[in-house]
Amino acid sequence: MIARSLAEQALSRVCHYLSAMGVELTREVTVQALKLVEAGLASEQEDPLQFVMARVHEHFAIQKPVLPTTAPPITRSSMGFSE
């Protein structure tokens, strides 16, 4: 297996993250992802992976997933021991 470069790793993470969050990987989105990775590689203070993942929400319109309601509102009452 060919070892992947850091740039590939970073791009892979961004793309997988976007895909998992329901963002369609269009040409524009991919180009934007490449630009983010490029900025990450250019950054000298920060690790490129940390750089891209820290900024992924700023660069893309990621919708929060709609989660189902875990439980309805509690309507508390008690159990009786009536005889």
Added chain:
Amino acid sequence: MRISEVIVDDVQQPITTKQQVGWKRAASIRRTLLTILVLAQSVLASSYMTAVLPYHGGNFVELGIITLFFVLFAWISVGFWMGIFGFVIRCFGGDRLSLLRRHTATELNQQPLAKTAVVMPIYHEPIHRTFSGIRAVYRSLEQTGQIDHFDFFILSDSRNPNVWLAEQAAWHQLCQELGAGEHLFYRRRTLNQHYKSGNIADFLRRWGRGYEYMIVLDADSLMGGSTLVKMVQLMQAEPRTGILQTNPTLVNARSMFARVQQFANNMYGPIFTTGLAALQLGEAVYWGHNAIIRTRAFMQHCSLKRLNGPGLFHGSILSHDFVEAALMGRAGHEVWLEPDLLQTHEESPPTLVDDLQRDKRWAKGNLQHLWVMLFEPRLRPAHRMAFLNGIMSYLASPLWLIFLLLTTIEAARLVLVPINYFPEPHSLFPLWPEWNPEWAIVLASSTLFLLFFPKLLAVIDAIRCRRVSHHGGFLRLIPSVIGEILVSSLLAPIRMLAHSRFVLESLLNLTLSWAGQNRTDETRWSAALLHQAPGTLLAGGWAAFAYWLDQMFFYWSLPVAGPLIFAAPTSVFLSRVGPGDWLKRRKFFQVQEERFGSPLLDDLNNSPHPAMSPQGRTSSPAVQAIVDPVLNQVHQAMAHDHRGGKKQKMILSLRKRCFHQGPEKLTQKELSHLVRDRASLHWLHEQAWCASPDSYWGKALQRHFQHRTEETIT
């Protein structure tokens, strides 16, 4: 609170007295008839036994034999007459007093539905089967167009974080798939007090007020939507009914053991259940699942107190269902078993080992009922009898064992001890021992008749109701019945010995380990040999002693000793799926759902959910909870915030360990603390996605990506 007040408070529409008086009078007549028949038959058989014994009950051993014989014969007589009652009632077109026969379909359909909760308490259940079952029930209910009246609650008591994280993920996936976000809920208790009944009570305290009815399902339950709707309609039409129990039939069996149980349940079930329902009428029992409950009445009257007796009779009640039915009855509500409600199913344990494991719990739970039966005030006599029936289900085994022991002593005395012709001192007349083996054969034959004649009636019932084709036609039905009788005869002594041990353990309040617990679908040879070794050695020793003692006695011992000697191969063979599938293809031990198909079963079996099954996972649920962005948010939404203090310090330290070493290096308790903390889930998720490719989380992410890519391709 007086009972009358409770009824006025709970029952909105008083039922006509005529109907209630009708079933109560019928119940009295039927139960009296059963008692007379059972007692008469048992007295007659016991007097015959007295005549068979050499000294005709003239010593303590013989008196013991006769007493035990009376109890055991009465016990099997109850089953015999129940089968006869059921057969006769079915010949006359069913019980006219049953709830379902009181109303026409049109009347029922006119009943407005009320808000109903379908609850499924789970505890470390197989996730794929459990959630596929809920999906099948949900979809079936959706097809009735009445889904808006029902809410589903998965009530988890699971302790292992990898199990409950997988449950939460499966719940989310199911909500997405079914679009059931507003009707399918998940709740996990962090403190699981009082087992299943505590779980249900916890649900009722939180949400019970919002639901008129509650339908309880087990993890392996399967019910049709139209049945659920009909149950609600029946409860609406019968406001005095507190619990309506259906008769679940076994389905989905694959191993030999499960297929034989399934066939017996489907083949003989109709006559026995009809007989049971006809005797119980409005004083039936609750079996803990596949039943509908009037929520308000249940909450008012059915809370379980802890037992305050000694040893076994102290603490939480393990088998809650019978007790809840009895409390419901005490409060003036009726409890009905309705055998004619169809599309209600459950599954058999796949192996004998699993079956006995379940019996071990049930034995303890049923024996605890002795305390309730004796000391709980104002319970209905029918419910006290139901407790006795449950207790005898397990107590009959040690009684049988003692009976065998006494007969061995009697045989040994006859051979080894010189005959005493003058047992009474100063008597002028000798007492001659008389031994009539041919009478013993007649007595044994009558016992076999009691056991097997109802099975013959069940076959006649199947022919009469044109159900023979359900079981593969006459040419396959008869070998299947013979096969079932053979297997049940092989299993009876194994169960007897195991139940005797469970009863002893329960009475001594001991928890002895039961070696070789089976965790897979098939029993391994090593586990079977270890598990069955005590019984095999005991039976081998007994048979050898019998052979040494007297050849005739040896032959009498074989029906019990033989199956115990061969218990290990029996257990292994019956656990095998291969022979079960082979017989299924050839339509032996076939049941209706296999013959005609079932949309419910098709839905259950034909919609694989890769993420729910262990095979579909590339990493543990804990790893997925951290790396998967959506799942991480699901788990965060169900987690808690911790405010600081010692616990917060501990959690911070766990976070770091989990990040550096992975969740596998944490104990179950530590992992549980960690993934219940919202901030930790969030922090670990962020850190994992920034982790170096060579680190634990970098590799975990890589596996996750590969799995997602494969999923997308497929």
